Amino acid sequence: MGTGDSAEPAEVDMDRLFLSAGEVGARMLEVDWDATPLGAPATWPQSLRSVVHVVLSSKFSMWMAWGSQLTFFCNDKYRLDTLGAKYPWALGRPAAEVWAEIWDDIAPRINSVLRSGEATWDESLQLFLERNGYQEETYHTFSYSPLSGEDGTVAGMLCVVSEDTERVIGERRLDLLRRLGTALTRARTEEEVIKATRRELASQPTVLPFALLYAFDQGAGRLAFAVGADTGESIAPQSAQLQDGLWPLGDLVSHESLLVDDLQSRFAEVPKGAWGEPVSSALLMSIGTTGSTSPYGVLVAGLNRFRPFDEGYRGFLELVANQISSSMSNARAYDAERQRAQDLAALDRAKTAFFTNVSHEFRTPLTLILGPVADALNDRTDPLSASQRVRLDTVYQSSERLLKLVNTLLEFSRLEAGKAEAQTQITDLGTETKVIAEMFRSAIERAGLRFEVYCSPSNVAVRVDPEMWAKIVSNLLSNALKFTFEGGITVRLVRDGDFVELSVKDSGIGIRAEDQVHMFERFHRVEGARSRSFEGSGIGLALVAELIALHDGSITAESAPGAGTTFAVRLAAAPDDGINAAPETRVGAGIVSGYVAEAMRWLGPDGELVQETSGKAPVPGGEDLPTVLVADDNPDMRRYIQSLLEERYNVVTVADGEAALDSVRSMTPDIVISDVMMPKLDGFGLLEAIRGDRATASTPVILLSARAGEESAVEGLDAGADDYLVKPFSAVELLARVRSNLELEQARRAAARREHEIAIELQQALAPVPSPNALHLEVATFYQPGESGTEVGGDWYETIDLGRSRTALVIGDVMGKGISAAATMGQLRSIVRAYAGLDMPPAELLEAVDARLRELGGDQIATCVYAVVDAPARSVEYANAGHLPPLVVRDGIADRLVGSLGPPLGAGPVLLESSQVTLESGATVVLYTDGLVETRAGDTDARIDRAARLASVWDGDVDGLPEALVSDLCPGGAADDVAILVARFRTPRPASSFEIVLGSDKAGAATARRFASEVAARWSPPPAIDDLTLLVSEMATNAILHARPPVTLRLTHLDDEVLIEISDGSASGPTRKHPRPYDEHGRGLQIMAVVARRWGVITEGNGKTVWATLSTR
Amino acid sequence: MPLATRESAPHIVLSGDLDLAVASELRDAGAAVAKAVAPGRLEMDLSDVTFIDSSGLGALVAVHNYAKELGSTLVLLRAGPIVARFFELAGVRDYFNIE
Structure with missing residues (x-):
């Protein structure tokens, strides 16, 4: 540039x-x-x-x-x-x-x-x-x-x-969401949700070419709606499998959403939606139900193939699904609620219908009762006697009350059916209310409560049905009285602008908040509330509410537990165009008096619900009359029963189970008659408490119940009642039951006393006798009666000399207690002794004893161990019929003798085998009964081991072992009898035996003494010489005086004893006397028994040996 | 069994073993003296007794009873340890008049 x-x-x-x-x-x-x-x-x-x-x-x-x-x-x-x-x-x-x-x-x-x-x-x-x-x-x-x-x-x-793409599409999506949201807010039920959803989802076919909703129904998917597709088309089957179906519905249980993008290969025909091309993908979304783990179903949303499936698209569809989900949840909840309400209403209707049917059936017979009874009461030409009048009065009052209840229920059903109409008239409500209220005054004041009535002067005109108004006021006052025990009740009727308000305020027990919600519902009764009467079907307040509703009025309640209750009824005041000249109060009066009469009955003679005692003067000899305690919450019933019984018994009445229990404990009545349904503690609870206390457990109890049927009677008897009476019962029946139960109780007590006395005697007679010693066995025994009761048990033990240095040891236990067990025990001892005398082997002996026991009849069972200690053979052979295993201690080691354990005696033929163990000198056998080792803790086995251990380390005399066992194992005493037999085996050392034959002259005593001294001098350690010589002298003297020659004196040195034996040729042994001091003779054996450690007599063939031992320690 | 008597208050001295062998003799002699002094006091000195058993005791009891019947009193003197122990065993210590 x-x-x-x-x-x-x-x-x-x-x-x-x-x-x-x-x-x-x-x-x-x-x-x-x-x-x-x-x-x-x-x-x-x-x-x-x-x-x-x-x-x-x-x-x-x-x-x-x-x-x-x-x-x-x-x-x-x-x-x-x-x-x-x-x-x-x-x-x-x-x-x-x-x-x-x-x-x-x-x-x-x-x-x-x-x-x-x-x-x-x-x-x-x-x-x-x-x-x-x-x-x-x-x-x-x-x-x-x-x-x-x-x-x-x-x-x-x-x-x-x-x-503008985003905007256009966004608008469409938003539109759909908005329409859907709006429509869904109006949808209540599941059906409505589905309808609304279908309609709105169809509104934007470009955004949502098609949509399907499948509901999970019994394991399959049910098509709830199809938009953009026809039901039944391949893409929209009516019913789809959850697994392996064309739509993977089952996968949606665990996933939130799933994209299926091969629709054209899955399905034969795919809808096009608003486009010319078939849809190629669809998004499946789980439609959940909040608060439930199982989803409602699946929404299948066809995707617009001309838009990318980006986050915005997904977000939009998720919003749709969420809206449907939450609506569905609400609909489901709503449906459930509605169903419940329907069910409740149906239940209500059913109850009322039932009552109505029953009520009609009741009225006829009731009328037929009331009529003739009223006639009888009012008959002047043929008047009733005083006692009959009392009865018929009770009949009349009860029938009246029954009729009132029936009528109330009938009224309800009429209201329900819409057939009741209030027949209103303009009424001077102030006066009307005052009149009604005043009719309650005497009852309220008799209950000790204040009563204030403030009804405005007669310018309160209201259009009411007087009969209904009377019921409303009476019901409210009746309730107030029922639930108020101190303070007072106030009735107020005031005008409040265009309204009139009646308030009934009491200082009673109040109503809990939870109960206030249900207060006006039919059949609702407050559980456990303290009140003067527990009768009533819970229909009163509900009736009041309905009656008020008929008058287009309202009723509210203000209450708190302990703070009293105020009911307020509001009605529209009538325009002041004049009151009926003569308000019909008489129509209401009959109704009101019914309520008042009922209230009066709740109050005793002095207005308090006290323990009513018999009003009669004490009958002469009255203290001896049995005392009957009557518990029933119905005062009429109490009076009735009292009147039936008071001629023959002292009758005390109470009104609830707790008072009854207190009375039972404090005055121990002879018999208790109790209702089953009572406040505070019902009949069954009372029974349980009585039976659970040992002091009162045997008191006879008769239960009264309104529930008929065998099952209730059985239930009552099962619970421990002695008798069960169903209301209504006749006087004759009640009297008969009371008498028979009392007599039964008296007989039982007398029998128990007698049995007790007999048992004591028997126990003393059967007490185990200290057993004689056997030479080769040191025996110690122990018996201690059990603590539970003084009934004699069935334990026994025995040592029987079988001759030839063999001794039988027996221990046994008859199951059970009391006279029959003791008697069986005595019999068994004799039987065992008899068979022992025949020298039968242990197993055979027990088998024979078993047979005899079964023959005795009486189903007695006994356990027994029979063991024979054979000194020459140095063994013990034994058999055990069902008893605990004996212990044997050898060389400081304790074992159980567990061989040969068979079933107990008396239960069936017994087959036993004997077992045998060897005994060394010093071996100890311990027999015992279960009182030693069985406790409630069930550790019998461990306790046997413990006893064995103790025995194994016992190195003292056998004398002390039983007591040591008992004090170790049962330190506090044993519940059951304890019997123990301990035997220690001794063998002599034959080498240390010296013998001399004594002459039959009187010098023989001296000879014996000399001999003994000489022999003893050779032994070491030597025994006490003085004792030895004394003992020998006595034994020799005895033999010389009483025995048949030749008389042999033998001295043997045992391990720790000296054995002195005097044998002679006569079989009759010395009998121990109990000489008095002034007796000249008979002292020899006494001295011997005192000086010797052990002594005994062995009889052999035609001779005997008197032996005694002295300790050398 | 040597028996020494003092005339003033009959005083019998017993010695040796009082057993079966001498029991009847003791009883008879004692009874005789008891009769002779009745009513009165009869003394038996036991200091020399070397042994006594129930036979001997029986004899003493017999004399004691007999004396009592006659109104006499048998008094036992100087019982040694053997005798004392025996009386204890036999439960007769309180029965006799022992000085």
């Missing part, structure tokens, strides 16, 4: 322009302009240059075409927004090539511009561009305007364009 004063206009330097035009400019530089009709940029006419300059430097999206081929130019904005993948190819190409796909659309417009020189204008024109390799739905707003060449003719066209 020169700076010469050229007359040519400044030319645009194309190169520089291109260079400064950013990316596009750079590309334009690269275009082969010579191949185009325009030629090189340097040859371009000024007009073209200017236009290109304008286009390239504009930030607004533009393209232009120039020349015969309409060569294409565009700027950076255009290439970014619109050109897409065609850039940079499009630069310098003929426009018809560049936009071939829409040339049909735009050519006419361009041609018109070129021809007419007039610009075109299109707004949001739909054009299907293929700028990104696929057909894309786009919207553009653009203007084609003419470009003039050098000669002023139209040489080209300019397009200024802005793309």
Whole structure:
């Protein structure tokens, strides 16, 4: 570029322009302009240059075409927004090539511009561009305007364009969402949701070519609606499998959404929606139900194939799905609620219908009761006797109450059926209310409560049905009295503008908030509320509410527990056009008196619900009469039973289970009669408490119940009642039951006393006798009766001398306690002894004993161990019938003798085998019964081990071992009897034996003494000589005086003892006497027993040996 | 069994073993003296007794009883340890008058 004063206009330097035009400019530089009709940029006419300059430097999206081929130019904005993948190819190409796909659309417009020189204008024109390799739905707003060449003719066209695609599509989506949202807010039920959704989803077929909703129904998908497709078409089956179906519905249980993009290969026919081409993909979305883990179903949304499935598209569809989800949840909840309400209403209707039917059935017989009874009570020509009058009074009152209840229920059902109408008249409500209220005064004041009635002067005119009004006021007052125990009740009727308000306020127990919600519902009773009467079906307040509603009035309650309750009834006041001259109060009076009479009955003679005692003067000898405690919450029932019983018994009455329990504990009545349904503690609870306390457990209890049927009686008896009476019962029946139960109880007590006495005697008679010692066995025994009761148990033990240095050890336990067990034990001992005398082996002996035991009958079972210690054989042979294993301690090691364990005796034929173990000198056998080792903790085995351990380390005399075992194992005493037999085996050392034959003269004693001294002197350690000589002297003296010669004295040195034996030829042994001090004779054995450590007599054939031992320690 | 008597208050001294061999003799002699002094006091000195068993005891008891019947009193004197122990075993210590 020169700076010469050229007359040519400044030319645009194309190169520089291109260079400064950013990316596009750079590309334009690269275009082969010579191949185009325009030629090189340097040859371009000024007009073209200017236009290109304008286009390239504009930030607004533009393209232009120039020349015969309409060569294409565009700027950076255009290439970014619109050109897409065609850039940079499009630069310098003929426009018809560049936009071939829409040339049909735009050519006419361009041609018109070129021809007419007039610009075109299109707004949001739909054009299907293929700028990104696929057909894309786009919207553009653009203007084609003419470009003039050098000669002023139209040489080209300019397009200024802005793309509206996002906006257009966005608007459509938003529209659908808005319509859907709006429609769904109005949809309540599931059906409505589906209908609304179907309608709205169809509104934008370009955005949503088709949509299907499948609901999960019993393991399959059920088509709820199809939009843009026909139900039953291949793409929209009515019912679809969840798994392996054409739609993968099952996968949506665990995924939020799923894209299926091969629709044309999946399905035979695919809808096209608003387009000409079938849809190729669909998005499946889970339609959930909030608060539930299982989804409602699946929404299948066909996708517009001409739009990319970008985040915006996905977001939109998710919004749709969410809206449907939340609506569906609400609909489901609503449906459930509605169903519930329907169910409740049906239940209500059923109850009322039931009552109605029953009520009608009741009225007839009731009328037939009330009529004749009233006649009888009022009969003057043939009047009733006093006692009959009392009875019929009770009948009349109870029947009246029953009738009232029936009538209330009937009224309800009439209201329900819409048949009741209020027969209203203008009434002076002030006076009317006052009259009604005053009828309650005596009852309220008798209950010790204040009563205030404030009814405005007679200018409160209201249109009411007087009968209904009477019921309303009576019900409210009746309730107030029922639930108020101190303070007072206030009734107020005031005018409040156009309304009249009745308030009944009490200082009673109040109503909890939870109960207030249900207060006016039928059949609602407050559980556990303290009140004067627990009768009532819970219908009163509901009736009041309905009656008030009939008058277009309202009732509210204000209450808090402990703070009293105020009921407020509001009615519209009647226009002041005069009150009925004579308000009919008499119609209401009959109704009111019924309520009052009932209230009176709740109150005892002094107005308090006290423990009613027999009103009669004490009957002479009355203290001896049995005391009957009557518990029932119905005062009439209490009075009735009392009147039946008070001639023969002391009757005490209480009104609830707790009071009954207190009375049982404090005065121990002889018999209790109790209702089952009572407040605070019901009949069964009372029974449980009585039976659970040892002091009262044996009290006879008769339960009264209104529930008939065998099951209730069995239930009552199972629970421990002695008898069960169903109401109504006759006087005769009640009296008979009371008498028989009392007599039974008395007989039981007498029998128990007698048995107790017999048992004590028997126990003493059967107490185990200390056993004689056997030479080769040191025996120690122990018996301790169990602590549980003084019933004698069945434990016994025995040692039996079998001769020839053999001793039988027996221990046994008869199961059970009391007389029969003790008697069986005695019999068993005899049987065992008898068989022992025959010297039977242990197993055979026990088998024989078993047979005899079974023959005795009486189903007695006994366990027994029979063990024979054979000294010469140094063994013990034993058999065990069901008893605990004996222990044997040898060399400091304790073992259980577990051989030969068989079943107990008496249970069936017993087959046993004997077992045998060897004994060394010093071996100890321990027999014991279960009282030693069995406890509730069930650790018998461990305890046996413990006993064994103790025995194994015992190194003292056997005498102390049983007690040591008991104090270790049962330190606090044992519940059961404990019997222990311990035997220690001893063998002599024959080598240390010395013998002498004594003469039968009196000098023999001295001879014996001398001999003994000499022998003893040789032993070491030596025994106590004085004791030895004394002992020997006594034994020798005895033998000389009483025995048959020859008399042999033998002295043997054992391990720790000296054994003195005197044998003679007579079989009759010395019997130990108990000489008194003044007795001259008979002392010998006494001395012997005192001095000797052990002593005994062994009989053999035709002779005997008297033996004694002395300790050498 | 040597028996020494003092005439003033009959005082019998027993010695040796009081057993079966001498029991009846002791009883008879004692009874005779008891009868002779009745009513009165009869003393038996036991200091020399070397042994006593139930036979001997029986004899003493017999004399004691007999004396009592006659209104006499048998008094036992100076019982040594052997005798004392024996009386203890036999439970007769409180029965006799022992000085």
